[in-house]
Amino acid sequence: MNLIDLRSDTVTHPTPAMRSAMANAEVGDDVYGDDPTTLKLEAYAAKLVNKEAALFVPSGTMGNQLALMTHTRRGDEIITGAHYHIVIHEVGAIPVLSGASVRTIDHPKDWITPIDLEKALRSSDIHEPPSTVLSLENALSNGTVMPLELMREDYAWAKAHGLSVHLDGARLFNAATALNVDPKELSACCDSVMFCLSKGLCAPVGSILAGSEAFIRKARKNRKLLGGGMRQTGILAAAGQIALDTMRLRLHEDHDQAKRLAKRLQDTGRFTVNLDDVQINMVFFTGIDASFDHDGFVSHLAKNGILINPGPVYRFVTHYWIDDAAIEKLMEAINTFK
Ligand SMILES: Cc1ncc(COP(=O)(O)O)c(C=O)c1O
Known part of the structure; x- marks a missing residue:
């Protein structure tokens, strides 16, 4: 049946076009940095969200946690939504992998506003951890989309207070589609963005983490630390390329x-x-x-x-x-x- x-x-499985591209993909060893299909996908993905560089990762969870690890130092505090994926569906990874604490905002719509941020920000009091990262999510796991204007306000607030901003954009293209904006508009509101090639885009495996050159260089090393340095990833990247070329549209x-x-x-x-x-x-x-x-x-x-x-x-x-x-x-x- x-x-x-x-x-x-x-639960989506790859399309016939993806299966064919995977079977015929040109591959190398991605840990040596010479898998041409993965390199092409990473360059294309970075361009799509107007960031300097991008990294292919096995899952959205790894992309998010790598981003947070790369943005923080032990003892930092991350401000984020109480019901966001990084808090409730990533096995409590933040203190384990980043050594950071989490301060959550419980907004009725799961949005985060500058008013919430003002309340969540730690002071320079000797007893308090430094707030160094704001982690947003869009589209939200509750099936709604945070307005672009609010993301812009949050980003401006974060920059004014010296915080880095990560966006869990597992469904970034769903959010952009719903808002009828270019995905670049959303990624302009963060320093790093993760988006999934699996999920609605139908690739069997894989997500992208994008950010500045320096950030992605560091994240690549952290990916290796987590055992996420894979080899002939071109097989997977070939499906990811179709996800971005056609399925997102x-x-x-x-x-x-x-x-x-x-x-x-x-x-x-x-x-x-x-x-x-x-x-x-x-x-x-x-x-x-x-x-x-x-x-x-x-x-x-x-x-x-x-x-x-x-x-x-x-x-x-x-x-x-x-x-x-x-x-x-x-x-x-x-x-x-x-
Ligand atoms: C909002 C959000 N972020 C991150 C993820 C993690 O993605 P993955 O299942 O590839 O680890 C998901 C997965 O459903 C998600 O819905």
Whole structure:
């Protein structure tokens, strides 16, 4: 059975064009710095976000943590959002790898504003750690997008207070698509940016960390320290190149699909969906009343070949492999759920 997998956009598998490019990729040894396909991808990726250099890394998590390691020294403090991926989904890596502490901002929309930053900033008091990095996230894991103007204000604030800014842009191109801006506009609001080639862009493996030449030189060494110096990475970079060349240009299709799906879920009268918060490829919703059978819902869909994460707050993620036929099958299965 062809499964319909709505759990995440991380479940996407490579397109036929990617598989073919991977099979034919020209490769070298990337630790020696001579894998031509990886070098090409890194140069292209840096240009796309208007940074001096870029580094291919195995995962978004490694890209984020490398960035934070590279920006900080032991004992520094990083200001970031309470619900951001680097805080809750990266295994508590920041104190382990960077030796830094984390000061979180719990904004109702998961945004960070200069007012929040002013409150979070440490003073020069002898008892306090130095605040040295601001780490932003956009698009946000809650499926919304932080406005560009706010990112600009945060960046200006950080620069005025001597902080480096990292952007977890796992879904940078989704954010740029939703805001209808060039990704360079978002990356102009940070000193380093990580974005994923996997997820909605369908590459099987890989993310990019971009920043200044000096920053990426240091990050490359830290990547080696973490065991992330890989060899014939051209096989993976070939798929990443297609992710950036073509797949990033179609993300609006996933966003439109998510909006249509959200409306149809709401129209069943059985779910609460906040349509305004459907800004990228994610639809969050809950059962309309307390009697909703959450376990039964998940297993009913599974029996129909549809994979979702458990509730009570559901997240359906649209992506390249979720076409109109998949949505029809999903709605049919929902309609037969008693
Ligand atoms: C916002 C965000 N940042 C970082 C990551 C980490 O990416 P990876 O799974 O490649 O480590 C994810 C993964 O879903 C994410 O959603």
